[in-house]
Amino acid sequence: MFVLVNLKTYPCDPVEVAEAVRDVDRETEATLAVAPQAAHIERVAETGVETWAQHVDPIAHGSNTGGTLAETVADAGAVGTLINHSERRRRLADIDGAVRAADRADLETVVCANNPAQIGAAAALGPDRVAVEPPELIGTGTPVSTADPDIVAEAVSAAAGVDGEVSVLCGAGITDGEDVLAAADLGAEGVLLASGVAKADDPREALEALVEPL
Numbered sequence: 033m034f035v036l037v038n039l040k041t042y043p044c045d046p047v048e049v050a051e052a053v054r055d056v057d058r059e060t061e062a063t064l065a066v067a068p069q070a071a072h073i074e075r076v077a078e079t080g081v082e083t084w085a086q087h088v089d090p091i092a093h094g095s096n097t098g099g100t101l102a103e104t105v106a107d108a109g110a111v112g113t114l115i116n117h118s119e120r121r122r123r124l125a126d127i128d129g130a131v132r133a134a135d136r137a138d139l140e141t142v143v144c145a146n147n148p149a150q151i152g153a154a155a156a157l158g159p160d161r162v163a164v165e166p167p168e169l170i171g172t173g174t175p176v177s178t179a180d181p182d183i184v185a186e187a188v189s190a191a192a193g194v195d196g197e198v199s200v201l202c203g204a205g206i207t208d209g210e211d212v213l214a215a216a217d218l219g220a221e222g223v224l225l226a227s228g229v230a231k232a233d234d235p236r237e238a239l240e241a242l243v244e245p246l
């Protein structure tokens with residue numbers, strides 16, 4: 033299983049969480065990675081953890097003030113990027129452009145979507161992975177894998193129906209290992225989570241609990 037921890041803009045110490053993700057990754061069969069804010073990518077990547085960007089724009093070098101350039105996040109140490117997160121929704125053409133930009137910079141891609149229909153559309157853009165996240169469950173601690181299992185199973189079918197090479201993550205409300213196991217049972221190859229780790233009193237303990245049953 034792939035466990036991607038999105039730090040969003042939570043007020044956690046990104047390096048402390050990154051070191052915990054790195055250490056727990058070394059203790060488990062699962063692959064763990066962390067997505068800090070863009071300005072923290074370099075410091076986080078220096079810990080040795082697998083580091084992802086939270087977003088890249090569909091742009092190239094040039095006149096794009098305030099833009100997030102795929103080459104720059106790769107140069108800072110990111111190996112992949114989220115695209116179209118629920119909190120950073122983009123139009124279809126811009127999602128497509130961001131996937132192309134990430135490919136150009138050799139970044140892996142996870143395109144997020146709300147539901148199975150959108151997952152099919154996202155898979156058609158040729159990312160490495162897609163992630164289904166019902167927005168209403170994000171940050172609630174109510175896990176999608178048990179609260180809305182059909183949406184995960186249908187997302188897996190939708191992606192497979194478009195491109196069998198695109199694997200599916202699920203996210204929203206994932207906090208413990210049982211949630212991760214339930215996601216795996218539904219055909220997901222990983223989870224995308226945030227508050228369960230970034231807001232935990234002890235992020236390392238939260239990470240260990242996530243991978244313990246795997």
Ligand SMILES: O=C[C@H](O)COP(=O)(O)O
Binds near residue numbers: 118
């Ligand atoms: O990127 C992560 C997702 O939005 C899930 O967030 P959450 O784990 O806080 O529900």
